[in-house]
Amino acid sequence: MELADRVQALTPSTTLAITSKAKALKEEGHDVIGLGAGEPDFNTPEDILNVAKKAMDEGKTTYTPAGGIPALKQAIIKKLQDDQGLSYTEEEIIVTTGAKHALYNLFQVLLNRGDEVVIPVPYWVSYPEQVKLAEGQPVYVKASEENDFKITPEQLENSITDYTKAVILNSPSNPTGTLYTQEELKALGEVALKHDLIIVSDEIYEKLIYGSDEHVSIAQLSDELKENTVVINGVSKSHAMTGWRIGYAAGNRQIIQAMSNLSSHSTSNPTTISQFAAIGAYSMDQHKLNEMKDAFEERLNKLHEWMSEIPGISCVKPKGAFYLFPNISEVVANSPFDSTDEWVKQLLEEEKVAVVPGSGFGSPENIRLSYATSLENLEEAAKRIARFVKKHSLN
Template sequence: MELADRVQSLTPSSTLAITSKAKALKDEGHDVIGLGAGEPDFNTPSYILDAAKEAMDHGQTKYTPSGGLVPLKNAIRGKFERDQNLSYTNSEIIVTTGAKHALYTLFQVLLNRGDEVIVPVPYWVSYPEQIKLAEGQPVYVKASEENSFKITPEQLEDSITSYTKAVIINSPSNPTGVLYTKEELQALGEVALKNNIFIVSDEIYEKLIYGQQSHQSIATISDDLKDITIIINGVSKSHAMTGWRIGYAAGNENIIKAMTNLASHATSNPTSIAQYAAIAAYSHDENEIEQMKLAFEERLNKLYNWITSIPNVSCVKPDGAFYLFPNFKNVVNHSSFDSVDEWVKQLLEEEKVAVVPGSGFGSEDNIRLSYATSLDNLEEAAKRIKRFVEKHSK
C-alpha cells in the first residue's frame, strides 16, 4: 500500500523515540533515569482537578463551540491583559487541542505550496514537520552558540525571499531555554514589518523564567507588531497540564476564523472537561505555579553546575523552560564515538540515562537534558554521565 507523500517525508520525533526506548528498558527491569521528558513532573494543581470534577458532575461533557468556550476565551483575554497588557477580542482567539494543534492549524491556513517559514536553529522538533505537512518549506537559520542560540536581525533579513510567509520565534526556547530581550525582539520585528511577513510567537514556556529575567512578547512592543504576530500558548507547561491538551492562538481575526473553520472539521472542539479545567487555571492565584517554578530553578542551577564540571562540556545557561542544551562535541572528539547521536545511544545502553540527541533539534553537537525530574535523579544522572565520559575518554 502506497502512503501519501506528505507523511512519507516526516521525521519521527526524536524525543518520543528516546522516551520509548527508555520505557522499554525500564519495563525490562533496568534502573533507567529519563531526562527526555518535555513535561513537568508535578501533578496538575488540585484546584484545577476540582474544577474538572465539578464540570463532569454538572454534565459539562457535551460538544462545545469549535473555537472554544466563551468563558475560557474570556479567561485567556484576562490573562493577556494581566500579564502583558495585550487586548484581544474573542474573535481573535481560538482554543485548540494543545498548543501543538494551534501551530499545526495555523500553518495549514497560512501556507500555500512553496511558501517559506524561517525556522531558527535549534528548533522544536515539530516546527519543520508541521510546515512540510502544510506543503510549505522550512528555511533554517543557524543561531550561533556564541550568540546564546539567538538569531540576529541580519540573519533574518538575509533569509527572507519573495516566498517568505513567516518567521518563528520561540522564547523561552525549547530546546535551549534562552530568552530574547525586548531590544532583540524589536530589532527582529522591524525586519518582519519591513518585509511584510508574519511572526509566529511560541510562548508556551513564558511562566518558566528564572533569575532576574522576565518574559517579553513581541506583540507588546507596538500595535504594528501585534497586527502581524500570532501568539501560541497553552496551559501544558505553566500549569502541569500536558495531558489535558488545551492550547490557544491569538492574533489576526481572519486567520483565527480560518483556523476555527478548519478545527471544526478536524477535531470538532477541544475536550469540554479540559476547557473547564483551563478556566480554573487562569482564574486562580499562581502560588502553586510559583512553587513549581522555584523547584525548576533550583534544579537548573544544580544540574548546570554538575554538567559543566564534566571535562570538555560547554553549555549556555538557560533563562527559562526546563532544559539544558550542552555542547558535547569535544566530549565526542575525545572518545572513540563518531557522533553525538552514537554517544547518546551508548549512554543509554551502558549507564541507563536517556537524553535526547541535539540532531533532532538541528544541532548535532548538542544534547538536550530535561530537568523535569527530582534532584536525586538529576544528581545520579550527572554522576553516570560523568562516569561514562571518563570511561570513554582518550
C-alpha cells in the same frame, strides 16, 4: 500499500524514540534515569482538578463550539491583558487541542506550496515537520551559542526571499531555554514588518523564567507588531496540564476564523472538561505555581553546575523552560563514537541515562537534558554521564 507523500517525508520524533527505548528498559527492570521528558513532573494543581470535577458533576460533557467556549476565551483574554497588556476580542482567540494543534492549524491556513518559513536553529522538533505538512519550505537560520542561541536581525534579513511568509520565534525556547530581550525582539520585529512577515510567537514556556529576567511578547511592542503576530500559548507547561491538551492562538481575526473553520472539519472542539479545567487554571491564585517554578530553578542551577564540571562539555546557562542544551562535540571527538546520536544511544545502553540527541533539533553537536525530575535523579545522572565520558575518552 503506498502512503501519501506528505507523511512519508516526515522525520520521526527523536524525543519519542528515546522515551520509548528508556521505557522499554525500565520495564525490563533496569534503573533508568529519563532526562528526555518534555513535561513537568508535577501533578495538575488541586484547584484545577476541583473545577474539572465540578464541571463533570454538572453535566458539562457535551460538544462545544469548535474554537472553544466563550468563558475560556474570556479567561484567555483577561490573562493576555493582565500579563502582557494585550487586548483581544473573542473572535481573535481560538482554543485548540494543545499548543501543537494551534501551530498545526496556523501553518495549514497560512501556507501555500513553496511558501517559506524562517526557523531559528536549534528548533523544537515539530516546527519543520508542520511546515512541510502544509507544503511549506523550512528555512533554517543557525543561532550561535556565543549569542545564547538567538538569531540576529541581520541573520533574519539575509534569510528572507520573495517566498518568505513567516518567521517562528520561541521564547523561552525548547530546547535551549534561551530568552529574547525586549530590545532584541524589537529589532527582529522591525525586519519582519519591513517584509510584512507573519510572526509566530510560541510563548508556551513564558511562566518558567528564572532569576530577574521577564517574559516579553513581541506582540506587545507595537500595534503593528501585534497585527502581524500570532501568539501561541497554553496551560501545558505553566500549570502542569500536558495531558489535558489545551492550547490557544491569539491574533488576526481572519487567521483565527480560518483556524476555527479547519478545526470544525478535523478535531471539532477541544475536550470539554479540559476547557473548564483551563478556566480553573487561569482563575486560580497564580502564586500557587511558584513551588513548581522554584523547584525548576534550583534544579537548573545544580544541573548546570554538575554538567559544566565534566571535561569537554560546555553549557550555556538557560534563562527559562526546563531544559539544558550542553555542547558535547569535544567529548564525541575524543571518543570512539562517530556521532552524538551514537554517543547518546550507548549512554542509554551502558549507564541507563536517557537524553535526547541534538540532531532532532538541528544541532548535532548538542544534547538536550530535561530537568523535569528530582534533584536526586539529576545528580545521579550527572555522575553517570561523567563516568561514561571518562570511560570512553581516547586521551
